[in-house]
Amino acid sequence: MSISYMDYTSPSTQFTYDLSNNQSFKKNDQNFINELSIKQLNTLGNVSLLDIYLSTGNIVEPHIHQNASELVYGISGSAIVSLINPFTNQLLNYPIQPSQVVNIPQGWWHYEIASTDNTHLLAIFDAPIPETIFGSDILRLTPANVLAHSYCLDEAKVKDTLAPIKQTVVIGPPSDCNQTQSQMKPTAMQHVNQMYINPGYQYHGYYNPMYSQQYPY
Template sequence: MAVSYMDYSSPSAQFTYDLSNNQFFKKDDRNLINFLSINQINTLGNVSLLDIYLSTGNVIEPHIHQNASELVYCISGAAVVSLINPFTKELRNFPIQPGQVANVPQGWWHYEVASVDNTHLLAIFDAPVPEFIAGFDLLRLTPASVFAHTYCLDEAKVKDTLAPITKTVVIGPPSDCKMNQVRSKMAPAQHANPTYSNHSVPSQSSYNQGYGQQHRQQYYYPQQQPVIGNGGYTF
């Protein structure tokens, strides 16, 4: 555990907590996140967690935890945990179902997408308070001129594309996203990348047999889109 000078005999020592009393973010009644850290239970060591509820196609925005690794455990439903391996320069997609986990090493860019409704995930961190850098801040705070100059892009188009990124998302797409309405009307055949029917994910056995190897760089949801969320602070 973390080095602690806590007097465990003190009346102020905390050993239990109701996570519903500390809601980190809520998009709606089916998409929300509760949070627990040393700020809620002062006897914790190097551990904290997010209690995550998602419905189909909802995304925990791309982000990193610069001070902690994250172990994502699926309690119910199904999700895909995606990360970029900075050593192999590869996007990896790991489908998880109840009882399965996916590990995100410290500082790695990652996101999670719910495959079905009523998905419940537990994200466990090896830090008393995990830090959080969101794609939201990286995109909105970097001048469009820098993106345009660095990557030889049309600055006006970059600025126009990023202009809507102004408010907290965390769980996307935003409820008022018009692009999401357009995508929902599109048939899977219209997409170049393959889809999983009914947003299901392969079993762990089929994944180990090569399914994930074949599709991990092409995973796509018809309703999924790049989303930006809240960031620039610790939980």
Template sequence: MFKYMDYTSPSTQYTFDVNKKPLFVKDNQNYINVLGIDQMNTLDNVSLLDIFLSKNNVVEPHYHQNAAELVYCISGASVVSLLNPFTNQLLSYYITPGQVANIPQGWWHYEVATVDNTHLLAIFNAPTPQVILGSNILKFTPSNIMEYTYSMNENQWKQTTSSVKPNTYIGPS
């Protein structure tokens, strides 16, 4: 994508403090900060999420319809899991500091911290990463559709998903 940027404009942004733009906060050890074109207008076709997790916390299953994602481990350790839509195989990769996992655009995936103080950097090839979250799919798909499609008991589905909160981002809730 090409966009015009007037690099002589006084509104041109060359720096930004990512710590000042939380996307989601579960608690003081589990949160995500965001940097995209809305925060720094010179970024063009790149954005990132700065992810902090304690042991056994998960960035909920989701996919990015507009971007691939490169997950870089800064500290701690994480398992990055993705569903290959061509083989229907669940792939899981254990990454530690200095290691990366690549998630192609549109692939269902999630990250689980395996130790405390895990710090991940998710880098996207889009100015703003769009996301479809598993919690939203579970919560907003009508229960009668789940019953009809999968022969599930509608009331059991409602009960099972009653505690799911939309936009969970980091679980367990």
């Protein structure tokens, strides 16, 4: 149990806050994240949250929270919450609808893809501030020669592949991506639908719903 040293008699004590005043990321009017931490509400204690809005095919990019576990709660719409179990090296895909939750242990690699428009998720953390390491930052900040040497890859191809990632993505694909929802192959969307219908469904490949390519493990 956390111990509070808050002076509740102080005139600066805060008991309420409007999350719309702290938008941590916005891709467009349908895809954005509001954040609440102890920085906005000083009586919070050991809890914080992200208020996530997504439209079909948009993804909260792969990332980890190094300081907290995360409970994802479905408010509206639907999404697939995917995580890698580091103890089994399995990619797990869990559909989520309103009133359903998915728990992500601290430090586990995960991401969320919206299955429908007007998807609204609440991510609740057991830490006063949610800390995040995004996959886009790992890819763009790790030198291409290190990645090429580590995994026996062609350095020039690594540079060319990662060149478009110039900043933290957060909600992907980036707005300037030249791939569109209409270019998605029907068979690829079927994999997302299968993950939504059957939580135990395991697609043997990495699939980004906004792209038509499929990449085998």
